[in-house]
Amino acid sequence: MNGSALTTPTPSSLPVLSVEHFQKRYGDTIAVRDLSLGVEAGDIYGFIGHNGAGKTTLIRSIVGAQAIDGGRIRICGHDVVRKPLQAKSALAYVPDNPDVYEFMTGMQYLTFMADIFRVPDDERTRRIGELAERLELTDALGDTVGTYSHGMRQKLVLIGALIHEPRLLVLDEPFVGLDPVASHELKAILHELAARGGAVFFSSHVLEVVEKLCNKVAIIRGGELLTSGTTEQVRGDSSLEDVFLELVEKEA
Amino acid sequence: MRDMLTLMHVQVLGLLNSFAPNAQGMPRAARARRLVFVALLALLLVTVFAGYTALMAIGLAVSGMANVIPPFAVAAGSLAGVFFTFMKARGTLFGTRDYDLIMSLPIPRRTVVIARMATLFGSAIAVATIFMVPMYAVYLIMAGASPVSIALAALSVVLAPLAPTALATFAAFAVTALAARFRHAGIVYIVLALLAMLAFVMGAYGFSFTAGVDHEATVAATLQVATVLESAITSAYPPAAWAAAGIASHDALSFALFATASIGVTAACVEVMQRFYLRINGMLAGRRRRARGRAAVGARRTPFTAIVVKEFRTLLGIPSYAFNCLFGYLLMVAIAIALSVMGLRGILMSGAIDGIDQDALAHMGDRIYLVIPWVFAFCASTGASSTISVSLEGRCAWIMASAPLSVRTILWSKLASNLIPVGCSLVLSTVILLVSGQIEPLIAIELLIVSLGLFHLWANVGIAIDAARPNFSWTSANEIVKRSMPITVSVIGGMVCEFGFGALCVALIPDMASIAAAHATAIGVGVVAAILGQLLFMRTARTARLYIV
Numbered sequence: 001m002n003g004s005a006l007t008t009p010t011p012s013s014l015p016v017l018s019v020e021h022f023q024k025r026y027g028d029t030i031a032v033r034d035l036s037l038g039v040e041a042g043d044i045y046g047f048i049g050h051n052g053a054g055k056t057t058l059i060r061s062i063v064g065a066q067a068i069d070g071g072r073i074r075i076c077g078h079d080v081v082r083k084p085l086q087a088k089s090a091l092a093y094v095p096d097n098p099d100v101y102e103f104m105t106g107m108q109y110l111t112f113m114a115d116i117f118r119v120p121d122d123e124r125t126r127r128i129g130e131l132a133e134r135l136e137l138t139d140a141l142g143d144t145v146g147t148y149s150h151g152m153r154q155k156l157v158l159i160g161a162l163i164h165e166p167r168l169l170v171l172d173e174p175f176v177g178l179d180p181v182a183s184h185e186l187k188a189i190l191h192e193l194a195a196r197g198g199a200v201f202f203s204s205h206v207l208e209v210v211e212k213l214c215n216k217v218a219i220i221r222g223g224e225l226l227t228s229g230t231t232e233q234v235r236g237d238s239s240l241e242d243v244f245l246e247l248v249e250k251e252a
Numbered sequence: 253m254r255d256m257l258t259l260m261h262v263q264v265l266g267l268l269n270s271f272a273p274n275a276q277g278m279p280r281a282a283r284a285r286r287l288v289f290v291a292l293l294a295l296l297l298v299t300v301f302a303g304y305t306a307l308m309a310i311g312l313a314v315s316g317m318a319n320v321i322p323p324f325a326v327a328a329g330s331l332a333g334v335f336f337t338f339m340k341a342r343g344t345l346f347g348t349r350d351y352d353l354i355m356s357l358p359i360p361r362r363t364v365v366i367a368r369m370a371t372l373f374g375s376a377i378a379v380a381t382i383f384m385v386p387m388y389a390v391y392l393i394m395a396g397a398s399p400v401s402i403a404l405a406a407l408s409v410v411l412a413p414l415a416p417t418a419l420a421t422f423a424a425f426a427v428t429a430l431a432a433r434f435r436h437a438g439i440v441y442i443v444l445a446l447l448a449m450l451a452f453v454m455g456a457y458g459f460s461f462t463a464g465v466d467h468e469a470t471v472a473a474t475l476q477v478a479t480v481l482e483s484a485i486t487s488a489y490p491p492a493a494w495a496a497a498g499i500a501s502h503d504a505l506s507f508a509l510f511a512t513a514s515i516g517v518t519a520a521c522v523e524v525m526q527r528f529y530l531r532i533n534g535m536l537a538g539r540r541r542r543a544r545g546r547a548a549v550g551a552r553r554t555p556f557t558a559i560v561v562k563e564f565r566t567l568l569g570i571p572s573y574a575f576n577c578l579f580g581y582l583l584m585v586a587i588a589i590a591l592s593v594m595g596l597r598g599i600l601m602s603g604a605i606d607g608i609d610q611d612a613l614a615h616m617g618d619r620i621y622l623v624i625p626w627v628f629a630f631c632a633s634t635g636a637s638s639t640i641s642v643s644l645e646g647r648c649a650w651i652m653a654s655a656p657l658s659v660r661t662i663l664w665s666k667l668a669s670n671l672i673p674v675g676c677s678l679v680l681s682t683v684i685l686l687v688s689g690q691i692e693p694l695i696a697i698e699l700l701i702v703s704l705g706l707f708h709l710w711a712n713v714g715i716a717i718d719a720a721r722p723n724f725s726w727t728s729a730n731e732i733v734k735r736s737m738p739i740t741v742s743v744i745g746g747m748v749c750e751f752g753f754g755a756l757c758v759a760l761i762p763d764m765a766s767i768a769a770a771h772a773t774a775i776g777v778g779v780v781a782a783i784l785g786q787l788l789f790m791r792t793a794r795t796a797r798l799y800i801v
Contacts, residue, residue, distance in 0.1 A: 103569025
C-alpha cells in the first residue's frame with residue numbers, strides 16, 4: 001500500500017465503483033432493494049433522492065462502514081466485504097455530518113489521516129498545504145476541532161479525504177454548510193480529481209448542483225433505483241428537478 | 253415542574269440507552285432482555301453491598317455500639333457518592349452535546365440546571381440508600397423503632413446526600429472554571445481533579461487512621477470506644493450528629509437543623525451554578541487553542557502508533573474518562589510510595605483496615621506479602637480504558653469504519669494504548685517497592701504477572717463486549733464511561749477474580765499447603781488469565797466488524 005491511491009495500478013476495464021443487486025435491511029424493513037449501478041474513472045456521479053430514500057445506507061455500505069445483506073459492491077475490482085482493506089485504500093469518505101475528534105487540532109487530525117493512509121512525508125505536507133490554502137483553513141489548523149464551525153469541519157474532513165488522492169471519493173451531502181467560496185472550490189477540486197482519472201460519487205438534495213456538476217446521475221426512492229444514466233439521458237429536455245419530481249410522484 | 257420532568261425523561265432515555273444501546277434494527281425484545289439482565293446484575297450488586305453494610309451494622313450492635321450506627325449511616329450515606337459526583341459532574345452539567353439545543357428551549361435556566369443535577373442527586377441518593385437502609389434496619393430492630401424514628405430515618409436517606417453532592421458538583425464547577433483559564437484546560441482540569449480526589453482518599457484514610465488508634469481500646473473498654481467513635485464521626489461531620497439526634501432521641505430541633513443545612517447548602521450551590529452556567533459553558537465552548545504561527549505537519553507514524561497516540565488524546569480529552577482510568581494508575585504509585593515509607597506491617601497496623609490487629613498480623617506471618625500482587629491487580633483492573641474505546645468513537649466511528657485497517661490493528665492499538673500506561677505504572681510501583689526493600693524479586697515478578705495477566709483478561713472481555721455491540725449514540729461520554737456494560741463487566745469481573753483468587757492465595761492455600769504453593773498459584777492464575785485474554789483478543793479480532801450501526 002502506498003500513499004496515493006490514484007497511482008495504484010488497477011485494470012482500466014474495471015469500473016471504479018460497481019454496485020450489483022445491493023440490498024440492505026434494518027430488522028424487517030428493507031432500506032434498499034436490488035440496486036445496481038456503476039461509476040467509471042472520470043465520472044462525477046450524483047445520487048439523488050428524498051429524505052430516507054436509502055442514499056446514506058448505500059454510501060455507508062460502499063465505504064465499508066455498514067454490513068451488506070445482499071448483492072456485491074466492488075471498488076476498483078476489490079470486493080468491500082472480502083477485500084475490505086484494498087477497497088478502503090482506494091476510496092475516501094466524507095460523511096453527511098463532519099464529526100471528527102474534537103480534542104485534536106485540525107493539523108493533528110490531518111496527520112492522523114495521513115498516517116492511517118500511509119501518505120509519505122513530502123506528499124502529505126504538499127497536499128495539506130495546497131488544500132488548506134484553497135479551502136481557506138490554513139490559519140485554523142492549529143486550533144482544536146471542538147472550536148470549529150460546521151463548515152470548517154466540513155473543509156477539514158474534505159482535506160483529510162483528499163490527502164491520499166483516492167481513486168473514488170464518496171461524499172454524503174458535501175455542500176451542506178459550505179460557504180459559497182468553499183462550495184465553488186470544492187466543485188473545482190472534484191472536477192480536477194475526475195480529470196486525473198479518479199471518480200466521485202456523491203449524494204445531494206441540491207438538484208441544480210447535481211445537474212451542473214455531474215456527468216451521471218441516479219435517482220432513488222423508497223430504497224429502489226428509479227433511473228440512472230448520463231445526466232443528459234436522465235434529464236432529457238427538462239430540468240433535473242422536473243424529472244425528479246415527476247418520477248417521485250409517479251412512483252408514489 | 254413539567255419542563256423539568258420532560259428534561260429528566262430525556263436523561264432517563266439516555267440512561268437506558270447506555271445500558272442497552274438502541275441500535276438500528278435491534279429487535280425490541282432483545283433490548284428488553286438486555287435491560288432485564290442489567291437490572292438483575294444491579295440487583296445482585298445491591299444485595300451484596302446491602303448485605304455487607306447490614307453485617308457491619310450487626311457487628312457494631314452486637315459489640316454494644318448501636319448508638320454509633322445512626323451517625324455512621326448518615327456520614328457514610330452522605331459521603332459515599334461524593335467521589336463519583338465529582339467525577340461525573342463535568343460530563344453531566346458542562347460540555348454536553350445537547351447544550352445548545354437545551355439552552356435554546358423556552359425553559360428557565362434554573363430548571364435546566366436542577367434537571368441536570370437530578371441525575372447526580374438521584375445516583376447519590378441511590379448509593380446512600382444502599383448504605384443507609386440496611387444499617388437503619390439493623391439499628392431500628394436492635395434499638396427499637398417508633399413511627400417518628402422510622403420517618404426521620406427515611407427522610408435522612410434522601411436529605412443526607414444532598415449537600416455533599418451539591419458541594420462536590422460545586423467543587424467540580426470551580427475546578428472547571430479554574431482550568432478553563434489555562435491553554436491546556438482539559439489536562440489542567442484532569443490534574444487538579446485527580447489531586448483533589450487523591451486528597452479526598454488520603455483524607456478518608458487519615459480519618460480511618462485516627463479512628464484506628466482508638467480501635468486498640470476496644471480490648472479494654474468497648475463502651476468507651478463506642479463513645480469515642482461516635483464522637484469522632486459527629487465531630488468530623490456535624491450533620492451526622494444532628495440527624496442521629498433526631499432519629500435516636502426524637503430531637504426535632506436537631507433534625508430540623510440537619511434538614512435546613514442539607515436543603516440550604518444545596519439550594520445555594522444550585523443558585524450559584526445556575527447564575528454562572530452560561531459563563532462556564534461559554535468558557536468551555538469558546539476556548540480556542542490558538543496556534544503559535546502556522547501549525548506544522550506532524551511526523552509520520554505507522555497506523556498502529558497513530559491510533560495509540562489518538563487514544564491517549566481521547567483519554568486526556570474526556571475528563572471523566574481520564575478520572576476513571578488514570579486514578580487506578582495514580583493509586584498504584586501512591587500505594588507503592590506509602591508502602592515504601594510506612595512498610596506493609598505499618599499500614600496494616602495503622603488500624604485503617606478493619607479486623608487487622610497485632611495478633612492477626614502475627615498469625616499471618618509472611619503470608620501478608622501474598623496480598624501485595626492482588627492489591628495492585630485490583631488497581632490495574634480499574635483502569636481498563638480500552639474496554640470502552642470502540643464506543644467512545646461515537647459519531648466519529650465512521651473514521652475507523654472506513655479506514656483501510658484490519659480490525660486486529662485497530663483493536664490492538666486500542667489495547668496497547670491501555671497496556672502501556674498500566675504496564676508503566678506497575679513497573680514503576682514494583683521498582684519503588686523493590687528499591688525500598690519492601691518486596692523480594694520473586695514477589696515483584698508475581699506482582700507483574702498477576703496484575704498484567706488479570707488486566708489483560710478482563711480488558712479483553714470488555715473489548716469483546718464493546719466491539720460486538722458498541723454504543724455510538726451517546727450524548728455524554730459519561731453514559732459510556734460510567735454505566736456501559738463493557739466497563740462494568742470488566743471492572744466487576746476483575747474485582748471478583750482478584751478478591752476470589754486473592755482470598756484463596758492469602759487465606760486458604762498457605763494453611764492447606766504452603767506459602768510457596770500460594771505464590772505458585774498466584775503466578776499460575778496470572779499466566780492462565782494472560783493466555784485466556786490473548787485467546788479472547790484473537791477471537792474478537794477475527795469476528796468483530798467495526799460498523800457504524
